[in-house]
Amino acid sequence: MPQTATEKILSRAMGRPVRQGEIIYPEPDLVTVHDWYVVNFDKALQDLGVKQLYAPDKLLICTDHEPVAVSVLAAERQRQVRQIVAKYGVKHFYDTGRGGHGHVFPMELGYVKPGMFVLAYDVHVNNYGALGCLAIPLVTEITDVLACGSAWLKVPETLRINLSGAIRPGITTRDIADRMIADVGADMADYSVMEFGGPALSSVGIDGRITLCNRPIEIGVKSTIFETDAVTFEYLKGRATPPFEAVRSDPGAQFKATLDYDLGILEPQVSAPPTPDNVVAVSQVAGKKIDYAFIGSCANCSITDLRDAARILKGRKIAAGVRFVVTPGTQQIAAQAAEEGLIEIFISAGAMLTAPGCGPCAGGRISPIAKGEVSINTGTRNDYGRLGTREAEIYLGSPFTVAASAVAGKIVDPREFL
Amino acid sequence: MNFTYRGRCWKFGSDIGVDGDLMPLEFAMQRETRVEVLTPHTMKGVDPSFAGKAQPGDIMVAGKKFAQGNPHIQGLLGIRGLRLGLVVESIPRGSLRNAVNAGVPILPACPDVTRHCETGDELEVDFSTGRFLNKTRGEELRFAPLDRTLLEIIAMGGWRPALAKRIAAMGRSG
Numbered sequence: 328m329p330q331t332a333t334e335k336i337l338s339r340a341m342g343r344p345v346r347q348g349e350i351i352y353p354e355p356d357l358v359t360v361h362d363w364y365v366v367n368f369d370k371a372l373q374d375l376g377v378k379q380l381y382a383p384d385k386l387l388i389c390t391d392h393e394p395v396a397v398s399v400l401a402a403e404r405q406r407q408v409r410q411i412v413a414k415y416g417v418k419h420f421y422d423t424g425r426g427g428h429g430h431v432f433p434m435e436l437g438y439v440k441p442g443m444f445v446l447a448y449d450v451h452v453n454n455y456g457a458l459g460c461l462a463i464p465l466v467t468e469i470t471d472v473l474a475c476g477s478a479w480l481k482v483p484e485t486l487r488i489n490l491s492g493a494i495r496p497g498i499t500t501r502d503i504a505d506r507m508i509a510d511v512g513a514d515m516a517d518y519s520v521m522e523f524g525g526p527a528l529s530s531v532g533i534d535g536r537i538t539l540c541n542r543p544i545e546i547g548v549k550s551t552i553f554e555t556d557a558v559t560f561e562y563l564k565g566r567a568t569p570p571f572e573a574v575r576s577d578p579g580a581q582f583k584a585t586l587d588y589d590l591g592i593l594e595p596q597v598s599a600p601p602t603p604d605n606v607v608a609v610s611q612v613a614g615k616k617i618d619y620a621f622i623g624s625c626a627n628c629s630i631t632d633l634r635d636a637a638r639i640l641k642g643r644k645i646a647a648g649v650r651f652v653v654t655p656g657t658q659q660i661a662a663q664a665a666e667e668g669l670i671e672i673f674i675s676a677g678a679m680l681t682a683p684g685c686g687p688c689a690g691g692r693i694s695p696i697a698k699g700e701v702s703i704n705t706g707t708r709n710d711y712g713r714l715g716t717r718e719a720e721i722y723l724g725s726p727f728t729v730a731a732s733a734v735a736g737k738i739v740d741p742r743e744f745l
Numbered sequence: 746m747n748f749t750y751r752g753r754c755w756k757f758g759s760d761i762g763v764d765g766d767l768m769p770l771e772f773a774m775q776r777e778t779r780v781e782v783l784t785p786h787t788m789k790g791v792d793p794s795f796a797g798k799a800q801p802g803d804i805m806v807a808g809k810k811f812a813q814g815n816p817h818i819q820g821l822l823g824i825r826g827l828r829l830g831l832v833v834e835s836i837p838r839g840s841l842r843n844a845v846n847a848g849v850p851i852l853p854a855c856p857d858v859t860r861h862c863e864t865g866d867e868l869e870v871d872f873s874t875g876r877f878l879n880k881t882r883g884e885e886l887r888f889a890p891l892d893r894t895l896l897e898i899i900a901m902g903g904w905r906p907a908l909a910k911r912i913a914a915m916g917r918s919g
């Protein structure tokens with residue numbers, strides 16, 4: 328019987344064909360846990376009497392939500408994480424200042440391959456779908472996986488998206504991803520895996536695929552996955568160990584729906600408060616005065632994103648009264664940005680750089696927002712309170728739009744700056 | 746476990762946020778999971794007096810995308826602390842998992858249910874069969890119940906007791 332890519336990956340994990348809708352307990356190839364939750368799962372395992380992890384070699388732990396501890400409590404937690412890692416014999420540990428963002432660097436370092444099945448604590452792990460990997464966030468029940476090897480999962484339906492058309496100048500995959508989640512909507516997306524393919528697939532690079540994989544989680548998808556192609560295999564070369572399998576749904580596989588999505592949207596898009604899928608054309612919010620801008624988060628922390636921001640900022644200054652934070656996603660991306668001269672452009676413009684990782688987007692632990700302020704950034708969410716106080720407004724946009732708005736001191740259409 | 750809840754309806758709209766509406770974000774940031782700490786703050790962002798008014802056995806009825814946002818469990822643990830049932834038009838998957846984990850009986854997919862009740866109505870809901878009875882209106886509706894596997898987890902008291910049982914069965918402790 329023809330299968331979707333997701334059904335194939337889960338069938339391989341179960342050692343038998345699975346069908347949509349059934350509850351299964353598949354064992355993952357890789358498990359990721361971030362920061363403070365390490366302390367929580369350790370406490371839970373201790374309370375439950377579990378002394379050894381089910382599969383310590385499959386676990387990757389990283390420190391990315393608060394890489395530079397900004398409180399004594401955070402420093403204490405980091406110390407505990409190191410002790411816990413040693414206690415369980417976790418080999419794949421990326422401490423502060425090592426890997427960077429856990430939703431990104433494992434792809435750079437070859438941990439993620441097409442056809443793999445990954446379970447994670449944190450929600451945006453579906454970034455790995457950019458490489459044809461099925462990665463599903465579990466949050467609390469990651470402890471089940473660490474103790475017993477698996478957790479319950481309902482075999483999801485697949486929502487197939489065929490990308491077509493071409494991206495216009497001044498528009499990025501962020502604009503397209505945000506417009507798409509607003510157009511598709513939570514009612515259609517809920518519980519499904521969103522699978523990308525189609526005639527324009529090869530025109531989207533891995534960095535763009537990461538952004539397209541990242542955004543749909545905000546409308547309730549279970550995960551996101553790209554079909555593999557030459558772009559995938561070129562990226563994997565020199566990073567991961569071959570062989571690399573091709574990932575695609577069988578002809579005749581059963582999709583919940585098949586949608587065609589044209590990459591050629593006409594205008595940059597902005598998510599207005601209070602939810603990421605409240606997406607409007609930039610012209611509708613242009614002129615809104617801003618206090619705070621940042622580039623970063625697992626949605627937009629790639630070298631492509633930093634290049635986009637630098638293209639706007641080169642030879643320009645951040646507006647008076649606006650602060651601007653740039654968070655490269657990983658150690659590698661930060662090093663590459665330095666090599667390409669992007670860091671110098673940011674600093675000359677008046678921006679501040681933070682350690683690789685989530686940056687301010689992780690709840691505003693680093694560089695929060697003050698009461699009554701307005702931010703535009705490339706973060707994942709714009710709920711009231713996401714950057715600290717509830718009494719602030721958060722707009723989300725592309726690296727172009729965020730950088731241009733930081734220069735103008737208000738939300739602007741970035742195409743005037745390109 | 747008795748899956749039939751009889752109590753008052755507390756009706757809410759769509760897009761109730763898991764952080765801020767359902768529970769102040771600070772508790773998620775602190776990874777606070779003690780039910781007794783969280784319970785008094787349940788729904789604080791929407792109705793600060795809610796936790797003082799709701800009675801065990803009451804039923805929260807909400808519109809689409811209940812508990813939307815980053816799937817932090819704290820708000821669902823608060824609902825558990827109040828011993829409420831949950832009937833929603835839709836709920837994102839992370840929050841559905843958290844409802845099961847918190848041991849909150851839920852009917853997760855009840856289209857238009859908010860049109861069939863108002864706050865204060867007397868409701869009787871059987872979460873194992875999906876039967877929704879509005880006694881005030883004399884109206885009965887049927888929705889799909891949760892899968893049996895998930896009802897068993899809720900019956901065991903949620904994630905923690907269910908995991909303890911599994912660990913024992915697999916001989917993973919000690």
